[in-house]
Amino acid sequence: MSEADYHPLPIAAESNKNSETEKYHTFVNLALGLAAITGVELVLVYLPFNEIFIFSVLLSLSLFKFVAVIAWFMHLLYDKLLLTLAFGTGMAIATGTFIALGSLISRSNVDMDAITSF
Amino acid sequence: MSENATAHQDDGHASLIIDNKKLLMWLFLGSDCMFFGTLISTHLIYRKLYPESFDPTTLFSLELTSFSTFILLMSSFLMALAVSAMHKGELKSFRRNVLGVIFFGLIFLGCQVYEFAHFVHAGLTLSTNTFGSTFYMMTGTHGVHVAIGVFWLICMYFYSHTGKMDAHESAVDVEIAGLYWHFVDIVWIVIFTAVYLIEFI
CATH class of the missing domain: 1.20.5 (Single alpha-helices involved in coiled-coils or other helix-helix interfaces)
Incomplete structure (x- = not known):
């Protein structure tokens, strides 16, 4: 089968394309958010705040990143x-x-x- | 029964179907969670038992590790785009994104090799102390997972050039490879916080 013969599923037509386009914007926003959180985490450990406070914030941010990747990138939210x-x-x-x-x-x-x- | 009713019934049935490969991959990822859970637990418990055995802040480079984390997160983003492209049937876009994932995966592995070489040069080996044993075991296992993921995607990239890619089957296969790659990413998210960042508080 050549590349020209390659066709998506019949159900993967217009509505599927629209939903994938919507997901694209979600993925971009999420990627930017995750990159920003990683930057915040790096700066946070050098700040002279209370250890328990920093630990709690790091734990929360890490948990958010973890859940966000599973929910959106891994599609578990839609599955x-x-x-x-x-x-x-x-x-x-x-x-x-x-x-x-x-x-x-x-x-x-x-x-x-x-x-x-x- | 009218044609519409039959179609509706088929749609309802289809919405209940879960692809076997996808279910198996999720079960595998669940079991891999337990595997990494024990590796990370072991490392943290030995850190608790022997806090004075080694000070990793003298060796760790947070800038390098943050860069690795950023690279892996961006590779996850590209993988999500590759899966999306495959669902839309855009083979060229899929190839472009998968190449990006492979490239970022190789950068991550390069950073890890550099980090390990630096640590070994500084005297921290697998048998130096409990920190060395648990650290190399855990991050090394993660690195092997990344290497397997890169190899899988390279195979998939070349397979996409053979012209044998079937729209339905391949979309599921790419999705499964994507699930594996994202899992490798979330494990690193935990390791980055629990092993690297916490040492600097």
Whole structure:
């Protein structure tokens, strides 16, 4: 099949093109927003603010970037709920593991001598 | 049943269908989340247990890492455009955007190789301490994911020149490659904040 024979799906006609054009503007805005947030993050760590405040802002910005890429770039916002559940389950287990390990393991409840003796 | 009613029923049925490949990719990404979740958790827990073992702020270059993050975010943008172009059936636009993604992916890998070489030169290797072990393991695994993504897209780019690309199948295939690439991007978003930025607070 030559390039000239290449045709999109019948359903990917005018309405599909319009929706893809709308998405293009969303993608441009999102890309600019994500780039700006990365710049803000870089500047933020050098500012003499309270550590907890900076940590909270960094966490929020990172979470926003994470969710924005999944929702718009990965189309999860426009896709079926089942796909969100498939990914969400893995995310929930990963987050749960992180929280559980973080709260269970600390210097106070780990035998540091036993670890360092290896 | 009239023709319209049948068509309507078909549309309703179609709206319930999820492509198997797409579902499998989302399930794989969910499992990969757990994989990276444990790698990042391990790194952060060892940082908590041995905070004095190593001071990464003396080695890390936030400017370089921010640049890498920016590059990866922009590659995600181009990947989204490539998927969109494929849905519209614009093969030339798809190729242009995929080339951009490949180029940005290679820049990211180049930055990572430079960073690793710099760290090793400064004395931080995989076996130096727990920080070195967990850091190289985590960022290295991410780098391998990026390299696989670049290889996948290069194959897809050349395949688009064979003339065998079918509109429906290829749109789904490109979308799946896009999902993988975006996932690599979101993992880096987490690593950038949890591993690099936090050290400078």
